Amino acid sequence: MTRKTTEPKEGAADDTDSVQLANAAVALAGSAPWLAGQREQLTQAWRGTRFPHALLLRGPAGVAKTALAEWVARLVLCDERAVAPCGQCASCQLMAVGNHPDLLRVGLEEDARQVKIESVRALASSLGMRSYRQGHKVAIVAPADRMSTGAANALLKTLEEPASETLLVLVADQVERLPATIASRCQQLRIARPAPEMALAWLNARERRTDWPACLELAYGAPLRAMAIAAGGGAALTREMSDLLDALSGAGRDLVAESERWTKSGAAERVRWIEFWAAKRLREAGSSSATQPLHAVGIRRHVHALFAVHDRARDATSWLQRGSVNAQLLVEGLLLDLVRAVRSRPTGGRTA
Secondary structure, three states: OOOOOOOOOOOOOOHHHHHHHHHHHHHHHHHOHHHHHHHHHHHHHHHOOOOOOEEEEEOOOOOOHHHHHHHHHHHHHOOOHHHOOOOOOHHHHHHHOOOOOOEEEEOOOOOOOOEOHHHHHHHHHHHOOOOOOOOOEEEEEOOHHHEOHHHHHHHHHHHHOOOOOEEEEEEEOOHHHOOHHHHOOOEEEEOOOOOHHHHHHHHHHHOOOOOHHHHHHHOOOOHHHHHHHHHOOHHHHHHHHHHHHHHHHOOOOOHHHHHHHHHHOOHHHHHHHHHHHHHHHHHHHHHHHOOOOOOOOOOHHHHHHHHHHHHHHHHHHHHHHHOOOOHHHHHHHHHHHHHHHHHOOOOOOOOO
8 A cells, every 4th residue: 555654543434445535536637638838847857857756736625736745646656757757667556556655645644724733754764765765756745735833844844954965845725724835835836727628528528417507607717626526416406595595585594403404414515505505696687787887776785794794604615625614603703794785686686
């Protein structure tokens, strides 16, 4: 198995699942059209003399950053540098079966909210050792923006004094949460969302679905996030949330009971849906104001309420990711703002 810095806990994915996920990630990163430029840049740097000792892959969630990190590991550890990653050499075969001794990964342990200092210290110790196969050692830290303060400080020591022939790959959705001292010591490679046409073509090549455009819109253009939304019943979520908006515009619902239901399952998805809904309504309001002043169509109060919902939902998404927050109170506050937005809409306005 791939060498790890921590022992797997009960309930974690077994080794076979981990290997299959890693191989699927490499296949994805090696074929995703929106990663073509990054693959070419990294390949040319590796075959030349410009490869960094630390690489930071940054960008929004759902654009295959972690998959690209796995692909980079295969590029660097492949025995055939001129054609890496070849997929045929001994090193590539070892990675394909999850048994390469010079590839290490650190991430969130089961139910953990942060990457722990113990994991990073163990990784740093391993990177300081000689390569088992007399080549490079590669370590992937994902999500790097979820490291504890202690873990970040431990990683900084490794970045300040990197061992020779080592590569540290950090993956971050929210790079602003990384200490500047860490980000500044890495070569940063930004992964952007692909153009909608490219994303839809790629999604349809994997599976033909009529709801891909809606799922991609809900995912803010991130293909992997669109896949997750589709797998989680994206169309059903839209129906559920539309029904909720209709209910809130009338007699309403028990917001405490509603928030309890959300926090038991699916809070993050519903909060993101509300953020998307508010953003879409604000765009529509902006289009209306192009021909009529906002006060003339009676939507100024509604626009203010929509901004409050959008900002609250965006903040709630960030807090839910961090985990150290009373999720139910967070959702209750968002639902109260949503009630105000729905009930302030001009007569005849659409709810969803």
